[in-house]
Amino acid sequence: MEEKVKSSLFxxxxxxxxxxxxxxxxxxxxxxxxxxxxxxxxxxxxxxxxTVRQEPAVLRRNTLELMALFLACGIDPKKCVLFVQSHVxxxxxxxxxxxxxxxxxxxxxxTQFKDKSAKHAENVNMGLMxxxxxxxxxxxxxxxxxxxxxxxxxQHLELTRDLAIRFNNRYGQTFTVPDxxxxxxxxxxxxSLADPSKKMSKSDDNPNAFVTxxxxxxxxxxxxxxxxxxxxSEIRYDPENKPGVSNLLTIYHAFTGKSLADSERExxxxxxxxxxxxxxxxxADALAxxxxxxxxxxxxxxxxxxxxxEGDNAAFRxxxxxxxxxxxxxxxxxxx
Ligand code: AQP
Numbered sequence: 001m002e003e004k005v006k007s008s009l010f011x012x013x014x015x016x017x018x019x020x021x022x023x024x025x026x027x028x029x030x031x032x033x034x035x036x037x038x039x040x041x042x043x044x045x046x047x048x049x050x051t052v053r054q055e056p057a058v059l060r061r062n063t064l065e066l067m068a069l070f071l072a073c074g075i076d077p078k079k080c081v082l083f084v085q086s087h088v089x090x091x092x093x094x095x096x097x098x099x100x101x102x103x104x105x106x107x108x109x110x111t112q113f114k115d116k117s118a119k120h121a122e123n124v125n126m127g128l129m130x131x132x133x134x135x136x137x138x139x140x141x142x143x144x145x146x147x148x149x150x151x152x153x154x155q156h157l158e159l160t161r162d163l164a165i166r167f168n169n170r171y172g173q174t175f176t177v178p179d180x181x182x183x184x185x186x187x188x189x190x191x192s193l194a195d196p197s198k199k200m201s202k203s204d205d206n207p208n209a210f211v212t213x214x215x216x217x218x219x220x221x222x223x224x225x226x227x228x229x230x231x232x233s234e235i236r237y238d239p240e241n242k243p244g245v246s247n248l249l250t251i252y253h254a255f256t257g258k259s260l261a262d263s264e265r266e267x268x269x270x271x272x273x274x275x276x277x278x279x280x281x282x283x284a285d286a287l288a289x290x291x292x293x294x295x296x297x298x299x300x301x302x303x304x305x306x307x308x309x310e311g312d313n314a315a316f317r318x319x320x321x322x323x324x325x326x327x328x329x330x331x332x333x334x335x336x
Pocket of ligand 1: 012013014015016017020022023024025026027045148149150151152153188189190191199200201202203204
């Protein structure tokens with residue numbers, strides 16, 4: 001029987017802080033769902049993380065922790081390629097080539113560049129502006145047909161497509177032009193608990209704005225208790241008029257699997273206090289086994305290092321193949 005060729009899919013998470021439940025709901029838990037159906041390539045994006053100033057020891061620790069979290073959440077290294085971005089030099093090499101077909105105008109228009117430049121006004125560096133070109137290199141190196149990203153990364157994916165098409169038009173068919181992959185029910189954009197008009201971010205200055213995957217039960221309950229809601233008392237999913245309550249309902253739905261409508265019914269007539277406590281309990285219950293597994297894995301650093309090393313090697317080979325093709329197409333002398 002003819003075996004169906006699986007499409008390739010690439011995604012990455014930055015080790016730029018403690019991973020939040022936003023990263024989990026929007027990205028990591030979907031990575032797990034996709035691993036049987038696609039050739040999945042997942043990276044810890046440390047090259048991206050340094051576009052914002054990082055403490056070296058913390059960056060190193062966050063990289064290991066993120067790898068352990070990927071594994072604890074159920075990403076299976078036998079099914080996926082799991083690696084550290086800076087260990088595969090082709091990412092920087094292809095980004096350089098793509099820079100020569102990218103324009104400052106299109107990069108300075110990116111919402112994330114504008115947001116992060118405003119937030120890190122003391123460190124508006126070229127890497128921050130070039131972030132989407134490196135992201136394009138990440139995706140195109142693996143000829144990924146699909147990229148599962150949260151709604152916040154859509155604009156960057158659009159640029160990746162533009163660069164792939166621009167390169168292919170100039171040098172002949174080289175890159176697969178990727179599509180965004182929005183899983184049914186995964187469009188969720190988790191918002192800040194302190195300001196539900198902003199997305200939840202691991203680098204938020206206010207630690208009450210986010211819940212990390214490593215927070216203990218007491219911190220989780222406390223953060224949900226303080227979550228901003230509204231002066232009304234109805235528990236109803238209505239993101240426009242009730243963004244705080246809707247965000248909590250989305251989180252409850254994501255961690256319990258109960259539909260939004262069932263969740264609304266469950267809390268009908270109940271107060272915000274009781275509702276927030278139930279959301280906190282549901283999140284703490286869901287995170288407990290992941291936290292225990294992560295701690296178990298971190299106690300065996302040699303095992304995590306062996307997974308990284310295998311993933312690095314596999315990624316290196318795949319990336320090299322595309323990069324060699326690119327170098328040939330643009331006319332770099334190979335000595336042959
Ligand atoms: N709040 C969110 N809701 C849903 N999905 C989210 N993602 C991030 N925040 C949310 C998704 O997580 C993946 C990894 O993101 P990243 O670490 O590469 O960068 P990011 O999008 O910039 O995430 P953060 O938490 O906001 O990091 P910092 O604060 O360092 O910039 C992506 O697929 C993203 O869509």
